[in-house]
Amino acid sequence: MDPRTAPPALPAELCDMLHDAFSPDAPDPVADQRLKRRLLQTLARQATASHLTVPPTDEGWRAFAPGIQMKLLHHDGQAAAYLLRMAAGAVIPPHRHPQDEECVVIEGRLHIGSLQVPSGGFHLARRGALHESVQAPAGALIYLRGAAPDAAQLI
Template sequence: MSDTPRPFDDQPLDSDTLDALTAAAAAEPVPGGVAARIKHRLLGRMAQGEARHVTVQAADGAWQAFQEGVQIKVLHEADGVMSYLLRLRAGAVLPAHRHPTDEECVVLEGSLRIGNALVLHAGGFHLARQDALHAAITTDTGATIYLRGASPHPGCLV
């Protein structure tokens, strides 16, 4: 016996066999409403088993000291981009700094002052552009903010 595989027969199928295979493989049309319900159920089932999502509940994770009067809670980090919360006590100051990438900030609680003129209250959004100087951030009331951008490190401080 030889270990060499045998070549496939290159003879085409006869027309009767080909017609029978084509007819057997033909799909019957499905009414649009039924197709939409099937698709919705299938996608819902697939999403239930999806393991790539990340969820952090409010009680999950630990707050860590970041600097005087400021705590950090990392929510997610990948490829140099971090989503995190900062909790600032009343009177806390984040010194002027630059960001290596754009950084998005949403005030969740309290209020922030950015520089001398800009005040953000709960629900306010601020986008700090890459490499632009970001004025010092202060808070009289204390604040909790959500940020997404480059992982913070002391080298960005001015």
């Protein structure tokens, strides 16, 4: 194995704990739990570098539609996670969803046709469904996960 691509070695103390866990004696449940916790902590610490964190800054926001800004958080080729900041009175016209779209209202209140979704509320728009216009009378900040947003899909 190439040492440049080999996974990092486990700490010696953890290796000793693993060795003791595989002794022919009956396992000690407390020691077993301690071993599992230490092993998972070590593996999680090594995996943290592959995580994605987007800080809450003003960077990355771009115009999406009149009175609406968008900040793309992540796109994996299948689905996108993004924020929409809607100014007071902003409206997203009716549109279709090419895949399920999950929405959480972080701040403000959304009006989706006659339905109202308050701050902390969740809304799921099913794939293929026609969505009524979405309005934010007093402004709103929403988190969405679904198809990558495309203003051309608006009706």
